[in-house]
Amino acid sequence: MAMCLWQHGEEALAKALVACRLYKSLATEAAEDYLEVEICDELKKYAEEFRVLSLELLEHCYHQDDAQTLQLLTYELSNWGCQTCLSLAVMVNNKQFLAHPCCQILLADLWHGGLRIRSHSNLKVLCGLLFPLSIFMLEFKTREELLNQPQTAAEHEQDLNESSSSSSSSSSSSESSSSSEFEDEEDEEKVNQNDNRMCIASR
Numbered sequence: 001m002a003m004c005l006w007q008h009g010e011e012a013l014a015k016a017l018v019a020c021r022l023y024k025s026l027a028t029e030a031a032e033d034y035l036e037v038e039i040c041d042e043l044k045k046y047a048e049e050f051r052v053l054s055l056e057l058l059e060h061c062y063h064q065d066d067a068q069t070l071q072l073l074t075y076e077l078s079n080w081g082c083q084t085c086l087s088l089a090v091m092v093n094n095k096q097f098l099a100h101p102c103c104q105i106l107l108a109d110l111w112h113g114g115l116r117i118r119s120h121s122n123l124k125v126l127c128g129l130l131f132p133l134s135i136f137m138l139e140f141k142t143r144e145e146l147l148n149q150p151q152t153a154a155e156h157e158q159d160l161n162e163s164s165s166s167s168s169s170s171s172s173s174s175e176s177s178s179s180s181e182f183e184d185e186e187d188e189e190k191v192n193q194n195d196n197r198m199c200i201a202s203r
Contacts, residue, residue, distance in 0.1 A: 002019055002046070002050075006019060006050070006053070011077060011079065011080075012057060013054060013057050013058065013061075013072065013085050014077050014079075014080055014083075014085055014088060016050045016051075016053045016054035016057060017050075017054050017085060017088040017089055017091075017092050017094065017097075018080065018088060019046075019047075019050040020047050020050040020051045020054065020092050020094065021088070021091060021092045023043050023044070023046045023047035023050065024043075024044075024047045024092070026043045027040050027043035027044045027047060030043060051092070051094055051096070051097075054089075054094065054097055055094075055096055055097055055100070058097060058100055058102060058103075059100070062100070062101070062102045066102065066105075069102050070102065070105070070106055072085060073085045073086045073102065073103065073106055074086060074106065086098075086103065086106065089103070124138065
C-alpha cells in the first residue's frame with residue numbers, strides 16, 4: 001500500500017524520505033514492545049527499500065537537471081510541515097542521501113555564503129587567514145546569484161519576521177491615514193456649519 005501511494009501523486013522524494021522515517025520509527029516501537037522478530041525485521045526492510053528509492057530518485061534527478069534538483073532539495077513542502085527534502089533527510093539520518101554530490105554542493109554553497117568558491121576552498125580560507133591581503137583576490141557572487149541562493153533556517157525566519165513587521169507597519173499607516181481623512185471631513189463640516197450660521201445672522 002505504501003509503495004502504491006509513493007508511485008502515484010506528487011512529491012515522490014519527500015514521500016520516500018517520510019516513509020523511511022515512519023518505518024524506522026515503527027521498527028523501533030516494535031522492538032520496544034517485544035513483538036515478533038520477523039515483524040521488526042520486515043519493517044526495517046521496508047525502511048531500507050524507501051531509503052534506496054530516495055537515493056535513486058535523487059541520482060536520477062541530478063543527472064537530468066542539477067539546477068532543478070538543488071531547488072527540489074530546498075523547496076518548502078507545505079504538505080509536510082513546511083519542511084524541505086534536505087531537512088527530511090536529516091531527520092531520517094539518511095547519510096548516503098546527505099553524502100550525495102548534489103547535497104554536498106548545496107551545503108557548501110550555504111557554508112560559503114556570498115563567496116564564489118568552487119575548488120580549493122580550504123586552501124583559500126587558510127590563505128585568507130595567514131595573508132589577509134589575499135582576501136581582496138576572492139570572487140564574490142552577484143546580487144542575482146545571492147537572491148537565488150538557498151537560505152538557512154535562521155535567515156528564513158528573519159525574512160518572515162521582517163515581512164510581518166512591514167505588513168503591520170503598512171496597516172498602521174493606512175489606519176492613521178484613514179483617521180486623518182475622517183478628521184479632515186469633520187473639520188470641513190464644522191466650517192460649513194459656521195458659514196451657514198454667519199449667513200443667517202447677516203440676514
